Amino acid sequence: MIIVMEPKATAEQINIVKNSLEKKGFKIILNEGDVMTVIAAIGDKRLVDPASIASFDGVREVKLIQEPYKLASREGKEEDTVIEFPNGVKIGGLERPVMMVGPCSVEKDFEGLLRVAEAAKEMGCQFLRGGAFKPRTSPYDFQGLEGKALEYLAKAREMTGLLIVTEVMDTADVPLVEDYADIVQIGARNMQNFKLLKAVGKCPKPVLLKRGAAATIREFLLAAEHIMCNGNEKVILCERGVKGFDSTFTRNTLDIAAIPIIKKYSHLPVIADPSHGTGRRYLVEPMSKAALVAGANGLMIEVHHDPEHASSDGAQSLSIPLFKETQRRLNKLIGRIDYDNRQLKTQIK
Numbered sequence: 001m002i003i004v005m006e007p008k009a010t011a012e013q014i015n016i017v018k019n020s021l022e023k024k025g026f027k028i029i030l031n032e033g034d035v036m037t038v039i040a041a042i043g044d045k046r047l048v049d050p051a052s053i054a055s056f057d058g059v060r061e062v063k064l065i066q067e068p069y070k071l072a073s074r075e076g077k078e079e080d081t082v083i084e085f086p087n088g089v090k091i092g093g094l095e096r097p098v099m100m101v102g103p104c105s106v107e108k109d110f111e112g113l114l115r116v117a118e119a120a121k122e123m124g125c126q127f128l129r130g131g132a133f134k135p136r137t138s139p140y141d142f143q144g145l146e147g148k149a150l151e152y153l154a155k156a157r158e159m160t161g162l163l164i165v166t167e168v169m170d171t172a173d174v175p176l177v178e179d180y181a182d183i184v185q186i187g188a189r190n191m192q193n194f195k196l197l198k199a200v201g202k203c204p205k206p207v208l209l210k211r212g213a214a215a216t217i218r219e220f221l222l223a224a225e226h227i228m229c230n231g232n233e234k235v236i237l238c239e240r241g242v243k244g245f246d247s248t249f250t251r252n253t254l255d256i257a258a259i260p261i262i263k264k265y266s267h268l269p270v271i272a273d274p275s276h277g278t279g280r281r282y283l284v285e286p287m288s289k290a291a292l293v294a295g296a297n298g299l300m301i302e303v304h305h306d307p308e309h310a311s312s313d314g315a316q317s318l319s320i321p322l323f324k325e326t327q328r329r330l331n332k333l334i335g336r337i338d339y340d341n342r343q344l345k346t347q348i349k
């Protein structure tokens, strides 16, 4: 911890801070400059509340050096986490990026879902996504088919071999959803639902954690830490856009820089969702490409058999023909990325 004192801080004020930290077992290094004094306190910062140090007279600023997330951090585990599924699909590290595609919501028309799943399979995708429990801004909008949707997803998995990603919104539904899903999704709105994070932390299936629309990267990693410290270290992080100041052209602002930033500070796989990240169909392809080049370990894209009549998020959903065209180009790009150097430095050959 670094404590920067005010230029006018008195020797007594500096001593009070120093003594208080020494009493708590910190080793103190004083740096008395011409203008101000900086105190470096080395020790276990869990023994002291940084806010209480900041409230001492004469203190200008308290800075934490160590990140508060431990299990999610690269400091504790240097090598990339690679999550492997029973069918051999892998997410993370230098593995080929995975594709998770499907409708926003699973709807009544099973044939429609199957057509999307078959197209996904044909294009080499690994996962079928689809919401059974839908977090909707309006209570009057479609809320999801719940158990019926889970059955549809399982049937589509049986018919295509695709793995299933679907969201859980309530701790009470975790046993049901984990029974059906290959990846349990925590949506952006629940990124800081700590009881839910704890519940999926005890679940045997990998968790796809979406970034909250107003969450900092630190808060995002701490949300992952909640899952990991409850026993589940198979966490995939998903950048899905944050609230920007201009919603004229996009629904959210996809934070592409978050991808290499998170990969620098965490070993966990990171994917991007350009559908919710932009809210606009025409932006899905360019943002997908940007995310891949920035080092994403995969993409989540909404695809619907009839976007004009979708129960949710039709405006950002790709039709099946558009998805196929897009995926063809994405596959080409994926083939050209130099994965040996991708970890921190993406290169196009």
Ligand code: PEP
Residues within 6 Å of the ligand: 104, 131, 135, 167, 186, 187, 188, 189, 210, 240, 273, 276
């Ligand atoms: C979703 O992926 O179905 C979804 C609701 O996304 P988000 O939680 O990112 O809004």
Ligand code: MN
Residues within 6 Å of the ligand: 104, 105, 276, 302, 312, 313
């Ligand atoms: Mn959606």
